[in-house]
Amino acid sequence: MNYITLLNNQTIGIAAIPEIPYDTFFEINTGFITQHPERHCVNYFGYKIGDAIKLICCIADDDTHQIYVSACVVKRETPLLALTSKLLCFEKFEREIHENFGINFIHHPWLKPLRYAFNRFDTSQTIANYPFYSIKSEELHEVGVGPIHAGVIEPGHFRFICNGEQILHLEIQLGYQHRGIEQLFLDKKELLQRATLAENIAGDTVAGHATAFASLWESLCHFQPSRDLDFARTVAQELERIAIHTGDLSALCADIAYQLGASVFGRLRTPIVNFMQEWGGNRLSKGLIRAGHNPFPFTPALAARLLVVFDAFVADFDEMCKQMFKLPSASSRFERTGVVSHDDVLSINAVGMAARSSGLQRDIRLSHPYGLYPELNHEPVIKRHGDVYSRVQMRKEEIKQSIEYVRKLIASVPHPQPAPSPLQQPQTDAFTITLVEAWRGEICHCAITDAQGELLIYKIKDPSFHNWMALAMAVRNNEISDFPVSNKSFNLSYAGHDL
Amino acid sequence: MLDTLKILYHQGKQFIPNVRTAQVPGIFRGRPLISLQTVDQAALTSLCPMRAITANPVAIDLGKCTFCGACAQQFPDKISFTTDYKIATNQRESLIITAGDDTPLQLNPQMIRPEIRSLFRSSLKLRQVSAGGDNSSEWELNAANNVQFDISRFGIEFVASPRHADGIVITGPITNNMAEALQICYDAVPHPKIIVLVGTDAISGGLFADSPAVNRSFLQNNTVDLYIPGNPAHPLTFINGLLNLIGA
Numbered sequence: 001m002n003y004i005t006l007l008n009n010q011t012i013g014i015a016a017i018p019e020i021p022y023d024t025f026f027e028i029n030t031g032f033i034t035q036h037p038e039r040h041c042v043n044y045f046g047y048k049i050g051d052a053i054k055l056i057c058c059i060a061d062d063d064t065h066q067i068y069v070s071a072c073v074v075k076r077e078t079p080l081l082a083l084t085s086k087l088l089c090f091e092k093f094e095r096e097i098h099e100n101f102g103i104n105f106i107h108h109p110w111l112k113p114l115r116y117a118f119n120r121f122d123t124s125q126t127i128a129n130y131p132f133y134s135i136k137s138e139e140l141h142e143v144g145v146g147p148i149h150a151g152v153i154e155p156g157h158f159r160f161i162c163n164g165e166q167i168l169h170l171e172i173q174l175g176y177q178h179r180g181i182e183q184l185f186l187d188k189k190e191l192l193q194r195a196t197l198a199e200n201i202a203g204d205t206v207a208g209h210a211t212a213f214a215s216l217w218e219s220l221c222h223f224q225p226s227r228d229l230d231f232a233r234t235v236a237q238e239l240e241r242i243a244i245h246t247g248d249l250s251a252l253c254a255d256i257a258y259q260l261g262a263s264v265f266g267r268l269r270t271p272i273v274n275f276m277q278e279w280g281g282n283r284l285s286k287g288l289i290r291a292g293h294n295p296f297p298f299t300p301a302l303a304a305r306l307l308v309v310f311d312a313f314v315a316d317f318d319e320m321c322k323q324m325f326k327l328p329s330a331s332s333r334f335e336r337t338g339v340v341s342h343d344d345v346l347s348i349n350a351v352g353m354a355a356r357s358s359g360l361q362r363d364i365r366l367s368h369p370y371g372l373y374p375e376l377n378h379e380p381v382i383k384r385h386g387d388v389y390s391r392v393q394m395r396k397e398e399i400k401q402s403i404e405y406v407r408k409l410i411a412s413v414p415h416p417q418p419a420p421s422p423l424q425q426p427q428t429d430a431f432t433i434t435l436v437e438a439w440r441g442e443i444c445h446c447a448i449t450d451a452q453g454e455l456l457i458y459k460i461k462d463p464s465f466h467n468w469m470a471l472a473m474a475v476r477n478n479e480i481s482d483f484p485v486s487n488k489s490f491n492l493s494y495a496g497h498d499l
Numbered sequence: 500m501l502d503t504l505k506i507l508y509h510q511g512k513q514f515i516p517n518v519r520t521a522q523v524p525g526i527f528r529g530r531p532l533i534s535l536q537t538v539d540q541a542a543l544t545s546l547c548p549m550r551a552i553t554a555n556p557v558a559i560d561l562g563k564c565t566f567c568g569a570c571a572q573q574f575p576d577k578i579s580f581t582t583d584y585k586i587a588t589n590q591r592e593s594l595i596i597t598a599g600d601d602t603p604l605q606l607n608p609q610m611i612r613p614e615i616r617s618l619f620r621s622s623l624k625l626r627q628v629s630a631g632g633d634n635s636s637e638w639e640l641n642a643a644n645n646v647q648f649d650i651s652r653f654g655i656e657f658v659a660s661p662r663h664a665d666g667i668v669i670t671g672p673i674t675n676n677m678a679e680a681l682q683i684c685y686d687a688v689p690h691p692k693i694i695v696l697v698g699t700d701a702i703s704g705g706l707f708a709d710s711p712a713v714n715r716s717f718l719q720n721n722t723v724d725l726y727i728p729g730n731p732a733h734p735l736t737f738i739n740g741l742l743n744l745i746g747a
Contacts, residue, residue, distance in 0.1 A: 151657075152641050155628075192567075203633030203636070260507075266646060277524060287569075316510070
């Protein structure tokens with residue numbers, strides 16, 4: 001066998017992953033995906049074993065709910081034929097491996113630095129001299145934006161090539177937020193420190209990343225979470241989706257200068273995040289999700305309180321949505337702006353909301369369900385046009401869907417398990433993969449332990465890793481003045497990408 | 500038009516009338532109280548993932564604390580968190596709360612430069628720089644500007660250009676890759692100017708303090724005017740901290 005088949009949250013011995021020669025590795029991993037839109041690469045990374053580098057590739061199959069994992073040991077000096085030469089979806093992964101280890105990939109379209117990690121192979125490359133694509137022409141001009149942007153947001157640099165007001169090309173350079181978080185997962189040995197790190201990967205996706213870490217760790221320690229743990233995590237993730245989507249609708253209205261929408265959606269986020277504070281003491285759910293136990297059990301009193309919050313929210317939300325969607329001045333800015341086609345999102349491996357807005361069904365809650373999602377019979381919201389309008393509609397419908405799911409869940413609040421059994425030591429020489437569908441899309445965490453059960457590698461993939469390219473594609477041929485609203489319609493994470 | 504008026508009517512008045520006396524809902528973890536009870540101090544200090552708790556006497560450094568509440572859950576008789584959100588100060592040492600200490604945090608008036616109050620009391624424009632911030636403090640800074648917290652009613656606003664700003668608000672532990680951009684931005688702000696640190700990561704570096712990807716030399720070379728703790732900082736902590744600084 002050339003690969004091993006795993007399920008979401010499964011732990012196996014690292015030796016169980018077949019090590020195959022690179023040409024076989026190339027054939028099977030490109031073969032999995034070619035002509036198979038239901039399959040996509042959820043993680044592909046390398047780590048050092050002595051002088052050599054071990055590559056691990058994980059391909060998820062949405063129909064069979066399985067993950068196909070294969071491995072290959074290569075030498076740094078040996079150039080490899082890029083998987084990207086056949087399929088663009090590997091583009092970012094290979095850039096990362098090239099940046100970290102110096103492996104040369106032949107026929108890769110651009111092996112540019114990804115995030116200027118502190119432990120990169122070639123430290124002579126610095127963030128100040130990124131090799132931007134440019135066109136020599138008297139008709140065209142370049143516009144550079146960032147790293148510091150006009151609003152209160154994270155840093156990143158956007159380089160536009162424009163013909164008059166029209167964007168021909170956008171290149172997005174990231175890395176400014178790089179904090180070395182994957183290395184810190186190895187250096188900080190305490191569970192509480194690692195849980196805190198997981199919450200800081202992207203501070204707007206706390207429930208998503210904290211659930212991913214907790215689930216991975218519990219799998220690694222052979223701990224079966226009780227129902228109240230799964231319940232709390234599922235509810236927290238859906239509430240996070242409601243809160244961020246509502247805040248995004250506010251920001252989208254602000255970007256088209258629709259003050260009423262910006263104010264009303266902006267204030268509607270508050271009761272949801274304030275409920276998070278009533279539950280766990282933090283408006284962004286920090287401190288709420290921990291591996292092996294539930295520090296803040298969800299009580300029937302909280303359920304009753306949440307129903308009151310929802311009733312007030314829905315009335316105002318529906319009224320505001322109805323008004324916004326019938327407003328011609330809003331529709332004219334949203335419709336046919338920032339279009340990214342189904343074929344494009346498929347080829348670049350876009351995930352989550354961005355993929356679903358262009359008609360591509362990618363939703364871990366359905367394809368690799370975890371927590372209490374199997375009981376919810378989740379049906380993803382799918383939009384076809386791939387424009388800003390689709391992503392606005394997507395948010396509105398996902399908010400309504402999440403409210404229904406949470407209402408269904410809190411109708412029967414599980415009793416907290418009085419004293420959960422303590423976590424055992426992690427399995428030695430093991431590999432674990434965890435997938436979570438956060439509000440932005442698919443999160444993938446992978447861990448490998450050594451002979452003592454210590455973490456050897458902790459690999460994080462945020463949905464933004466792929467979706468930044470979707471934004472670059474979406475703004476082509478748009479007026480540059482429509483860039484802010486397109487950007488906000490994706491609302492991607494800089495910290496989650498840069499790690 | 501009528502529908503718009505209906506929405507306005509249904510929304511009513513959303514703003515918090517008094518941001519100094521407003522109560523936060525639920526179990527918000529603000530200023531901690533440490534009792535004089537005798538506990539296993541070694542167990543308590545090693546429990547904290549941030550090493551924010553020190554022994555003899557037991558003290559919590561709010562500049563390092565993430566307010567996760569793990570200490571209060573395990574030592575409920577020793578440590579409790581109040582809902583007092585006014586925990587901003589201009590003196591780094593004031594962020595350290597010791598056992599038996601139940602006085603609200605205050606600014607040290609001697610350390611406030613006179614020009615801050617004479618120039619910025621009724622108008623303060625700020626440039627925000629996220630330097631490795633995880634976007635949680637940034638969300639809450641944006642929330643400070645929504646119709647409920649409405650910080651702009653005090654003449655405090657975030658502006659797009661450092662040239663229009665009276666100071667910078669830093670979030671995040673300051674990464675190597677942002678260090679130069681932060682310096683350029685600060686240099687572009689005209690004098691006199693203030694520096695405000697928001698969130699645990701900015702104040703102490705948090706869990707990232709000893710990461711080789713972080714470069715905090717900017718803070719060694721410049722004087723900080725206000726520390727606003729939290730993970731993320733609550734909008735009311737931010738607003739009250741600034742109001743106390745500018746004397747509004």
